[in-house]
Amino acid sequence: MELEDESYDFVVVANRLPVDSVTEADGTKGWKLSPGGLVTALEPVMRSADGAWIGWPGAADTHVDPFEHDGITMVPVSLDQTEVERYYEGFSNDTLWPLYHDVIAQPSYHREWWDSYVSVNRRFADRAASLASHGAIVWVHDYQLQLVPGMLREKRPDLTIGFFNHIPFPAYGLYSQLPWRRQILTGLLGADVIGFQRTADAGNFARAVRRLFGYETRGSSIRVPLEDGAERRSRHSRTVVARAFPISIDSASFADLAARPDVVERARQIREDLGNPKTILFGVDRLDYTKGIRHRLKAYAELLQDGRLDASETTLIQVASPSRERVAAYMELRDEIEMTVGRINGDYGSIGSAPVHYLHHGYPREEMVALYLASDVMLVTALRDGMNLVAKEYVASRIDGDGVLILSEFAGASDDLRQALLINPHDIQGVKEAIVTAVEMEPRDRKRRMRALRRKVIENDVAKWSATFLEELRRASHAGTAADTP
Numbered sequence: 001m002e003l004e005d006e007s008y009d010f011v012v013v014a015n016r017l018p019v020d021s022v023t024e025a026d027g028t029k030g031w032k033l034s035p036g037g038l039v040t041a042l043e044p045v046m047r048s049a050d051g052a053w054i055g056w057p058g059a060a061d062t063h064v065d066p067f068e069h070d071g072i073t074m075v076p077v078s079l080d081q082t083e084v085e086r087y088y089e090g091f092s093n094d095t096l097w098p099l100y101h102d103v104i105a106q107p108s109y110h111r112e113w114w115d116s117y118v119s120v121n122r123r124f125a126d127r128a129a130s131l132a133s134h135g136a137i138v139w140v141h142d143y144q145l146q147l148v149p150g151m152l153r154e155k156r157p158d159l160t161i162g163f164f165n166h167i168p169f170p171a172y173g174l175y176s177q178l179p180w181r182r183q184i185l186t187g188l189l190g191a192d193v194i195g196f197q198r199t200a201d202a203g204n205f206a207r208a209v210r211r212l213f214g215y216e217t218r219g220s221s222i223r224v225p226l227e228d229g230a231e232r233r234s235r236h237s238r239t240v241v242a243r244a245f246p247i248s249i250d251s252a253s254f255a256d257l258a259a260r261p262d263v264v265e266r267a268r269q270i271r272e273d274l275g276n277p278k279t280i281l282f283g284v285d286r287l288d289y290t291k292g293i294r295h296r297l298k299a300y301a302e303l304l305q306d307g308r309l310d311a312s313e314t315t316l317i318q319v320a321s322p323s324r325e326r327v328a329a330y331m332e333l334r335d336e337i338e339m340t341v342g343r344i345n346g347d348y349g350s351i352g353s354a355p356v357h358y359l360h361h362g363y364p365r366e367e368m369v370a371l372y373l374a375s376d377v378m379l380v381t382a383l384r385d386g387m388n389l390v391a392k393e394y395v396a397s398r399i400d401g402d403g404v405l406i407l408s409e410f411a412g413a414s415d416d417l418r419q420a421l422l423i424n425p426h427d428i429q430g431v432k433e434a435i436v437t438a439v440e441m442e443p444r445d446r447k448r449r450m451r452a453l454r455r456k457v458i459e460n461d462v463a464k465w466s467a468t469f470l471e472e473l474r475r476a477s478h479a480g481t482a483a484d485t486p
């Protein structure tokens with residue numbers, strides 16, 4: 001039987017497939033599992049529950065048949081060039097992304113982008129509807145696919161549908177700008193459980209539902225009237241659960257890498273290559289305006305200028321991995337960051353030493369862990385971030401119990417990681433003070449904080465996150481069935 005004709009008890013729907021295409025030395029093409037946390041968490045569930053993953057392979061106009069990879073059925077959805085421009089770069093990343101991140105960049109509202117978003121969401125929903133077995137669980141992910149739960153419920157009311165929003169959900173004052181604000185809420189409310197990173201995000205969502213639809217919300221429950229039942233008696237409504245499920249990482253795998261002799265040796269080598277500076281500061285982000293890279297560079301440059309940091313004994317490594325390079329706001333950001341880095345190195349560098357080591361690349365996980373181990377201070381200065389997994393990766397990798405995390409209170413990770421040095425990235429003076437505090441922190445204090453942080457990240461890993469979500473989803477689906485029975 002073709003993979004296409006099979007049906008699956010557990011279906012994940014995400015904009016991207018969890019694999020990257022690779023070309024072997026002999027020219028043959030294949031796939032490699034991408035090093036994301038989500039697939040690690042879902043792999044065991046996918047294998048034991050006969051799972052399929054529906055997603056875009058990441059390039060325009062690629063038509064690939066469903067295939068098996070590491071025991072998971074991958075179901076590619078293709079997008080043509082116009083859809084990449086309108087649905088992905090346009091509506092997802094130039095409308096929703098800036099709007100949901102508190103309008104740090106100006107969102108663009110274009111009706112043809114919206115039309116494309118609707119038709120691509122329909123394609124994903126149709127694919128899921130045809131692959132899911134009777135009563136299957138379908139788990140939809142992120143802002144690119146917010147209409148899928150509603151579309152899916154219409155076609156397949158037998159399914160249990162979960163949705164997880166990996167990015168923030170904005171306050172109503174911002175969300176209400178969206179010309180299609182009602183349609184998006186209707187799409188999301190097709191799910192049985194809607195997961196958010198923070199309690200505040202779930203609260204913003206519930207408020208939008210109350211303001212736009214007047215539905216009753218109590219705690220994390222939202223009562224959604226069924227179409228044929230204007231009265232809101234229990235049998236004429238379904239209950240949707242909307243609450244926080246803070247995502248995490250595969251903590252043990254970072255700790256394991258950090259214990260590997262070659263990774264430890266690589267960390268030593270990185271320090272040596274940089275001339276064994278007294279202090280290494282480290283930032284790693286997708287090159288995105290939400291990450292506060294400019295604020296971080298400004299604070300650092302001022303500390304060099306003030307003489308509170310000495311360029312001859314301090315290095316900032318900034319890894320900025322290329323992202324969404326055809327979206328104008330990202331191109332402008334890149335120019336601005338690279339100009340600023342050039343200026344700092346020009347003003348404070350000397351022969352053989354640059355105060356900023358800027359790298360516009362992505363790196364494999366081994367190299368990332370070596371960089372985490374090599375750095376004394378980790379800078380996470382996001383202006384708005386759903387969670388920020390880098391903060392958790394840094395903590396999970398510091399099995400030596402050393403290192404200081406500076407963490408923005410606007411990143412979801414700050415809800416849990418209270419023992420970091422918490423900062424408001426807009427307050428440049430506050431960021432400067434935190435950097436000096438981190439650089440001068442006594443080893444005892446560093447260890448005490450890191451021990452507490454590690455406990456959090458080890459206890460709450462991504463496997464626990466997915467298990468908690470799926471447990472809630474099963475519970476909600478049973479409760480929903482009971483309430484709907486007259």
Ligand code: G6P
Nearest residue numbers: 015016093142143166167323324
């Ligand atoms: C964020 C989003 C993901 C997205 C990732 C990379 O983490 O929540 O949905 O996949 O950024 O962005 P990209 O546009 O390259 O998929």
